[in-house]
Amino acid sequence: MTKQDARLDVAVLNKFAKAELLYEGKAKTVYKIEGEDNLLWLDYKDSLTAFNAQKKGSFENKGGVNREITSIIFRFLNRRGVKSHWVGDRDGNAMICEKLTMIPLEVVVRNSVAGSLAKKIGVAEGAEIKPPLVEFYYKNDKLEDPFISDDQALFLKCVEGQNDLNELKEKARVINQALIEFFSRLGVKLIDFKIEFGRNERSEIVLGDEITPDSCRLWDIKTGERLDKDRFRRDLGRVAESYQEVLGRIRAVWGG
Ligand SMILES: Nc1ncnc2c1ncn2[C@@H]1O[C@H](COP(=O)(O)OP(=O)(O)O)[C@@H](O)[C@H]1O
Ligand SMILES: [Mg+2]
Known part of the structure; x- marks a missing residue:
């Protein structure tokens, strides 16, 4: 796959210059882009955190691997009619994205x-769930991202109304079906995943953030x-190798 399905021409993408730092998260650093109010520059970091950053690690080129996995998945989802913030790639670990007003929910x-x-x-890991569950967690580091009900999300004004929550659930189910197929072609079972959404300048709900081995459970x-x-969470070893293995299989099946 080439960059031809980027939403902007490569020549245009390459002209963008990183401007002021907006936010440093656990996995990505977010910058403005000079003269582009509706776009952001996301650098994927080499660091790795778990248990709300109580456990920290890193490996070389983790950012590059996760950036590429996300890019290929977002392009795949675009072809399936799922809009994401992905606009194009820059350098090894940088991605140009549409700026969103993030909805403070982790959709699992x-x-x-x-x-x-x-x-x-109290159910063993690996037990199948049919139909899949969609859950909301309140994205708030201080509170350690607690599970919340629809009513609690509405009380917290995470979105405007129940229709928005229903739209998030429906989009999450569509993305799930596409991702199950995406990963099964690699010999990988998609156990669960977390996604984040935001609103673009037209107020549409768009898939943002990342889809990586940080945010998915992927079993051979x-x-x-x-x-x-x-x-990494469970000290099972071969962390870097596993992320690279996922990227290698993705490249072999879906290009990149
Ligand atoms: N398109 C976007 N527009 C604005 N913010 C975004 C976009 N995509 C992701 N973000 C936000 O960028 C921040 C940095 O990402 P990350 O390092 O994963 O943060 P966190 O430490 O909260 O997990 C997060 O708050 C995420 O919600
Ligand atoms: Mg994150």
């Missing part, structure tokens, strides 16, 4: 039981081996 989709849900409901279909951030 679960196809199998794992992680916090396994503990919470044949061996059950974990190829995602659980390797």
Whole structure:
């Protein structure tokens, strides 16, 4: 796959210059772009955090790997009719995105039981969930991103009304179906994932942020081996190798 499906010409993308720092997150640093009020420059960092940044690590070129995985997935989703903030790529670990007003919800989709849900409901990891679950978590580091109900999200004014929550759930289900297919072609089972949405200048709800082994649970279909951030969370070793393995399989099947 070439950059031809970038939303802007490569020559235009290459002219953008990083301007003032807006926000340093755990996985990405966000900058303005000179003279472009509706676009942002996202640098994917090499650092890795878990348990609300109580555990920290990093590996070389993690940012580059995650940037490329996200780019290929967002282009794939675009072809499936799912709008994302992705505009184009710059250098190794930088992405040009549409600036969104982020909705402070982490939207989690679960196809199998794992992680916090396994503990919470006392069901073994790996048990299938049909139909998939869609859950909201309040994106707030101080509160450690707690699970919230629809009514709580409305009370907190995360969105304007129940229609918006329904739209988020519906978009999450569509993205899930596309991603299940995307990963199954790599011999990978999509156990669960987290996505974030925001509103663009036309007030449309658009998929933002990233889709990477940081934000998905990915298990090898044949061996059950974990190829995602659980390797870091649980000290399973081969963290960098697993992220690279995912990118390698994605490149082989979906180009890049
Ligand atoms: N298109 C966008 N417009 C504005 N903010 C965005 C966009 N995409 C992602 N963000 C935000 O950028 C911030 C940095 O990302 P990240 O490092 O993952 O943060 P966090 O530490 O909150 O996980 C997050 O707050 C994320 O919601
Ligand atoms: Mg994040």
